[in-house]
Amino acid sequence: xxxxxxxxxxxxxxxxxxxxxxxxxxxxxxxxxxxxxxxxxxxxxxxxxxxxxxxxxxxxxxxxxxxxxxxxxxxxxxxxxxxxxxxxxxxxxxxxxxxxxxxxxxxxxxxxxxxxxxxxxxxxxxxxxxxxxxxxxxxxxxxxxxxxxxxxxxxxxxxxxxxxxxxxxxxxxxxxxxxxxxxxxxxxxxxxxxxxxx
Numbered sequence: 346x347x348x349x350x351x352x353x354x355x356x357x358x359x360x361x362x363x364x365x366x367x368x369x370x371x372x373x374x375x376x377x378x379x380x381x382x383x384x385x386x387x388x389x390x391x392x393x394x395x396x397x398x399x400x401x402x403x404x405x406x407x408x409x410x411x412x413x414x415x416x417x418x419x420x421x422x423x424x425x426x427x428x429x430x431x432x433x434x435x436x437x438x439x440x441x442x443x444x445x446x447x448x449x450x451x452x453x454x455x456x457x458x459x460x461x462x463x464x465x466x467x468x469x470x471x472x473x474x475x476x477x478x479x480x481x482x483x484x485x486x487x488x489x490x491x492x493x494x495x496x497x498x499x500x501x502x503x504x505x506x507x508x509x510x511x512x513x514x515x516x517x518x519x520x521x522x523x524x525x526x527x528x529x530x531x532x533x534x535x536x537x538x539x540x541x542x543x
Contacts, residue, residue, distance in 0.1 A: 346386050347476045349379070351466055355448030356411075358440060359477025362432045362453075363391070363485035367510035368520070368537065369503065369529045370493050371417035372428065374435035375484035378411040378445055379477045388479050390472040391486035403487045406480045413480070414442035415488045420530045427532075433458050439481075453478045500526045512537055 350357050362374040391399055407413060416438035418431040426434070437460050440450065450457075450465040453472045457465055468474060472482040490509055497505040503519045503526070510516075510528075517537065525534050 346384065347388060347479055348474055349381070349383070349476055351451045351468070351475060352449060355464075356446065357449045357451060357477060358412075358443060358447040359471075359475060359479075359481045360436045360439065360450060360452045360457075361472050361478050361481040361485055362435055363482070363489045364510065365428055365432055366512075367530070368512045368516060368533045369420065369505070369510040369526065370489070370496060371419045372423060372432050372435050373415060373417045373485045373489040373492070374432065374439050375413065375415045375481040375488070376436065376439035376443055376450075377406065377413045377477050377480040377484065378443065378447055379480060380409065380411050383409060383476060385476070388476055388483070390470070390479060391482040393473065394483070396490075399483050399487050402480075402483045406484060410480065412443045412445035413484060414439040415484050416442060417489070417492070420528055423530050424532045428530075429456060436460075451475055451478055453482065496528055500528065 358376050358378050360376050362372055364372045387398055416435050418435045423431040440460055450463055452467045455467050455469050457467050471478040493505045493509045502523050504515045508516050
């Protein structure tokens, strides 16, 4: 089972993002504050879970968390400020939306920008080490997948039903055949595809 907290002095909010490496769609981030007695043996990095496990855990997290928030930054803003800054912005927006006070932020990965002077700790593979980060990972992933499934209904030629906007071979071939959509990250697509197509 994952560790409950990084420290025990302050109320702790865990943060993670989903969709950082996609060619299309927003990047989503979540912030989660879990109660001290929260326990779940299934909870882990969302990438290590099945879709069914993620969906079941989302319900548990939303019902049992002290507080949680999920926010996104769209592809236009990603192209404007780059994906790292967009990911951090989405985390800041999710922290901003929390109603419960907290005095510590733990973040998956190794990059973050200070939020309102609150102390923070970046943790590589934190979503496989701490429950609040793993919970944020699950929420960010399930909310983003939900967004991409709806986007697939509008743009069915790109396989988002299965690839969720990631740069699979089928997705890249669809871009070559049909061009990009308003949801594609132009900076990502141009980098991966032949520039003359755009």
